[in-house]
Amino acid sequence: MTPVAQLVKKILFIDLFQGLAITIREMFTPAVTEQYPRQRSHVYERFRGEPRMGVDANGKTLCIACNLCAQVCPENCITVKREKNPETKKFELTGYVFDMRRCMFCGFCEEICPTDCIQLTPAYELARYDVRDFVLELPALERGMDKTHYRK
Amino acid sequence: MSNTAPPAAATAPILKEDVMVLNMGPQHPSTHGVLRVILKLDGEKIVDLDCDIGYLHRGIEKIAENRSYTGAAPYMDRLDYIAAVSNNLAYVGAVEKLAGVQVPPKAQHVRVILTELTRIASHLLWLGTHAMDIGALTVFLYCFREREDILNILEMTTGARLTTNAFRVGGLAADIPDGFVEKTRAFCDLIGGRIDEYEGLLSANRIWLSRTRGIGVINAGDAVAIGLSGPSLRGSGVKWDLRKAQPYEAYSKFEFDIPTGANGDTYDRYLVRLEEMRQAKRIILQALDGMPEGDFRAKVPRVLKPPAGEVYHSIEAPKGELGFYLVSDGSANPYRVRIKGPSFFNLQAMRRLCIGHFVADVVAIIGTLDIVLGEIDR
Amino acid sequence: MLELFKPYTEELVKIVILLALISLAIAYLTWLERKVIGHIQSRLGPMRVGWHGLLQPIADGIKFIIKEDIIPAKADRFGFILAPLLAFIPAFIVFALIPFDGPQAFTVGGKTYSGYVADVDIALLFVMAITSICVLGLIVGGWASNSKYPLLGALRSVAQLVSYEIPMGLSVMGVVLMAGSLSLVRIVQAQERLGWWFFLPQLVGFVIYFICGVAETNRNPFDLPEAEAELVGGYHTEYSGFRFALFFLAEYANMITISAVAATLFLGGWLMPFPSLLAPYLSWVPGIVWFSLKVFAFLFLYLWFRGTFPRYRFDQLMGIMWKILLPVAIANILVTAGVMLYLNR
Ligand code: SF4
Ligand code: SF4
Numbered sequence A: 001m002t003p004v005a006q007l008v009k010k011i012l013f014i015d016l017f018q019g020l021a022i023t024i025r026e027m028f029t030p031a032v033t034e035q036y037p038r039q040r041s042h043v044y045e046r047f048r049g050e051p052r053m054g055v056d057a058n059g060k061t062l063c064i065a066c067n068l069c070a071q072v073c074p075e076n077c078i079t080v081k082r083e084k085n086p087e088t089k090k091f092e093l094t095g096y097v098f099d100m101r102r103c104m105f106c107g108f109c110e111e112i113c114p115t116d117c118i119q120l121t122p123a124y125e126l127a128r129y130d131v132r133d134f135v136l137e138l139p140a141l142e143r144g145m146d147k148t149h150y151r152k
Numbered sequence B: 001m002s003n004t005a006p007p008a009a010a011t012a013p014i015l016k017e018d019v020m021v022l023n024m025g026p027q028h029p030s031t032h033g034v035l036r037v038i039l040k041l042d043g044e045k046i047v048d049l050d051c052d053i054g055y056l057h058r059g060i061e062k063i064a065e066n067r068s069y070t071g072a073a074p075y076m077d078r079l080d081y082i083a084a085v086s087n088n089l090a091y092v093g094a095v096e097k098l099a100g101v102q103v104p105p106k107a108q109h110v111r112v113i114l115t116e117l118t119r120i121a122s123h124l125l126w127l128g129t130h131a132m133d134i135g136a137l138t139v140f141l142y143c144f145r146e147r148e149d150i151l152n153i154l155e156m157t158t159g160a161r162l163t164t165n166a167f168r169v170g171g172l173a174a175d176i177p178d179g180f181v182e183k184t185r186a187f188c189d190l191i192g193g194r195i196d197e198y199e200g201l202l203s204a205n206r207i208w209l210s211r212t213r214g215i216g217v218i219n220a221g222d223a224v225a226i227g228l229s230g231p232s233l234r235g236s237g238v239k240w241d242l243r244k245a246q247p248y249e250a251y252s253k254f255e256f257d258i259p260t261g262a263n264g265d266t267y268d269r270y271l272v273r274l275e276e277m278r279q280a281k282r283i284i285l286q287a288l289d290g291m292p293e294g295d296f297r298a299k300v301p302r303v304l305k306p307p308a309g310e311v312y313h314s315i316e317a318p319k320g321e322l323g324f325y326l327v328s329d330g331s332a333n334p335y336r337v338r339i340k341g342p343s344f345f346n347l348q349a350m351r352r353l354c355i356g357h358f359v360a361d362v363v364a365i366i367g368t369l370d371i372v373l374g375e376i377d378r
Numbered sequence C: 001m002l003e004l005f006k007p008y009t010e011e012l013v014k015i016v017i018l019l020a021l022i023s024l025a026i027a028y029l030t031w032l033e034r035k036v037i038g039h040i041q042s043r044l045g046p047m048r049v050g051w052h053g054l055l056q057p058i059a060d061g062i063k064f065i066i067k068e069d070i071i072p073a074k075a076d077r078f079g080f081i082l083a084p085l086l087a088f089i090p091a092f093i094v095f096a097l098i099p100f101d102g103p104q105a106f107t108v109g110g111k112t113y114s115g116y117v118a119d120v121d122i123a124l125l126f127v128m129a130i131t132s133i134c135v136l137g138l139i140v141g142g143w144a145s146n147s148k149y150p151l152l153g154a155l156r157s158v159a160q161l162v163s164y165e166i167p168m169g170l171s172v173m174g175v176v177l178m179a180g181s182l183s184l185v186r187i188v189q190a191q192e193r194l195g196w197w198f199f200l201p202q203l204v205g206f207v208i209y210f211i212c213g214v215a216e217t218n219r220n221p222f223d224l225p226e227a228e229a230e231l232v233g234g235y236h237t238e239y240s241g242f243r244f245a246l247f248f249l250a251e252y253a254n255m256i257t258i259s260a261v262a263a264t265l266f267l268g269g270w271l272m273p274f275p276s277l278l279a280p281y282l283s284w285v286p287g288i289v290w291f292s293l294k295v296f297a298f299l300f301l302y303l304w305f306r307g308t309f310p311r312y313r314f315d316q317l318m319g320i321m322w323k324i325l326l327p328v329a330i331a332n333i334l335v336t337a338g339v340m341l342y343l344n345r
Helices: A003-011 A014-027 A068-072 A108-112 A138-143 B060-065 B081-099 B105-133 B137-158 B180-202 B206-212 B220-226 B266-289 B342-347 B350-354 B359-369 B373-377 C002-040 C056-066 C077-097 C123-144 C148-171 C173-179 C184-194 C203-216 C241-266 C275-282 C287-308 C314-343
Strands: A051-053 A078-084 A091-099 A118-120 A135-137 B020-024 B036-042 B045-052 B309-317 B320-328 B336-340 C106-108 C111-113
Touching: A003 A014, A014 B137, A014 B180, A014 C002, A014 C287, A051 A138, A068 A078, A068 A108, A091 A138, A108 A118, A135 A138, B020 C148, B036 B359, B045 B350, B045 B359, B060 B336, B081 B105, B081 B309, B081 B320, B105 B137, B105 B180, B105 B266, B105 B359, B137 B180, B137 C002, B137 C287, B180 B266, B206 B266, B206 B359, B266 B359, B320 B342, B342 B359, B342 B373, B350 B359, C002 C056, C002 C077, C002 C241, C002 C287, C056 C241, C077 C123, C077 C241, C123 C148, C123 C184, C123 C203, C123 C241, C148 C173, C148 C203, C148 C314, C173 C184, C173 C203, C173 C314, C184 C241, C203 C241, C203 C287, C203 C314, C241 C287
Parallel strands: none
Antiparallel strands: A051 A118, A078 A091, A091 A135, B020 B036, B036 B045, B309 B320, B320 B336, C106 C111
């Protein structure tokens, strides 16, 4: 481009009009906003959100109290309370505490669990008013947390 | 952090007036986190400047010493949280090197795709905030719109959007999900035109030019001496990219160019990063085309005890050379984890780049260095 | 006492109506800004308060009023309190002189009224003078806050003030030369006589005026005194509650003023576009509608700029004003004067 052409372009504000054209074009394309409480976002299956413990068809826990999840957790959020059954020589679950205050949702626990019992589900509305509500015991883990639902 | 001699501009005679000390940060809209810059101002001209860091120190290196080799990986996502996948790749790569684990080809391809996507995401965030610091609000939202697509792909593949914990020692956490290839391809189709759009808003714009040309100039020699890496180094014309210089993962299989700048100013660094996004797209498409079949994860013992020894592994993260130096004493936890992060080194150039410029340029220079405090402070 | 105001009933009524309308216009200008910028940026803007956020300005107003009013302990109280008023009141005064419609705008009870509060011979001069006072508000506010960021904002205001005022004053001189009057009403009438609006013969003056107007109102790309990326909030960093709101409203009022003056000087005020074409069909449309449309066009331009451009640095702004616009404005006056001389020979 010759210097003269450049100067003419500059005087005619070509560079600025180019930008203005782009923004006005965008103005008439649909917005991408998600209006959150009215529209909930699509969450993919693998999303690591609310922790849950699975139960079988009879409502019995899937956990075999192997303690692997507690061992693998880098943040030591999980406490597996277990007792050895003297007859079967197997561990039985007596309680399970999941401390979500420390959890960083890395997903190591669900990855290692041999029975797919502990799982991080795609539920993502995890805000609570009381920090104590983040320490989840077995019933809460099986039932799911009490949901705070935001309405419009 | 006064590591460099003040350039000529600082010693040039200034009017003998009182110098005003202005604290920029740690809470300031454009210090990109919690950087505190102590400016000494003559009017609006910068006479001297000092960076105060450490407000985001979490002791990640120390935490890693108390975790297993595999268990420390998620913490590394929290270094440069804008490019979590790259951090993860560097750390996991270092552990693999230490333990001598071979990663299956499929995992390597997926790793390349995800890290290149992260590179685009990181550069998009950089472009958005950089443009916003210079006053162009709209580019910020356009960039975030496209970044959202990348985050969706990451969420779909790894299960999280920001701190993804994407890789495991030996490969991936899980195989790629259905629809991954299509979605990534769709994104690649889209992004080229969108980058043109950002360019249309900025590259030729006279305001943008006058705010970035000749601002924060650093020549190649100084850039190397200070230890800059990544686009900040390449903007000064040094053709150094670890993906080509010491190929890791499957990078040697792909064809791509290393863009470099000529003048080493803010504008050149801007062009380099834009071109890097286009090259990243090229790499992603090649990796998708040549995606091998097979395992996504090598067999790795559950409790990993690498042999005693030490290793340094570095990758080309979006912001520059990200390296991990691991020392093993043969136990299950690393003896020492040392992180060489690009932002920390790039920040060293701040003083050199800013002196003699105006307050308004400081934000432009912070932007152009593309720092993330999570990784500087660790 | 009331007797005293009797001769001015017409003016007083108009002032009240005007105040109400302008306040409403400002409130909805903020809404419009958020909507326009939102859509430019692929967003929606306010959506929740009322239909498409239509009640948002009211909610914002209530929020500003009930917010705590903080005066920093070490601020200069007098200046700190004075500054928002200094910015706010002049912004409203100018509207008294803007001709929203012609001298025979509407008839009530057999008597015709004009579409403006007052027609003064030196109206243009007065408008330019009063609008400059607003900037004093920013300077005083920035200084009185006794804080560093506002101080820098105030400094920038001064730098900006000394650079845009002169080209701005000169840019409208071409119009004055062509119209032969400083009265805004007569400038519009001159355009009616000429059959051309002044933006065509005075294109250069028009562009300069608008650029300076953007600088005067501290809008993007010249929003340096409040450049939030650098100066946090600039001159109003320390302000909160309704004092901040006054600054905020003053800025929008100024945008409307600049747009209104531009519409009057260059776009034929209340005149209808293409009268020969449209007059048969649209002669029933009152002049104030045309005027509002023109003002709206300018306001949209303001918002569009904000959604598109980065921000200049203050030394660059001064460079543009002094090195480019000022010489061009002077050249424009000389050329206009020469042509006028030639035509009136
Ligand atoms: S997600 Fe990670 S941090 Fe949370 S409980 Fe499981 S292993 Fe622990
Ligand atoms: S890993 Fe699974 S089965 Fe084992 S204790 Fe944890 S939840 Fe129970």
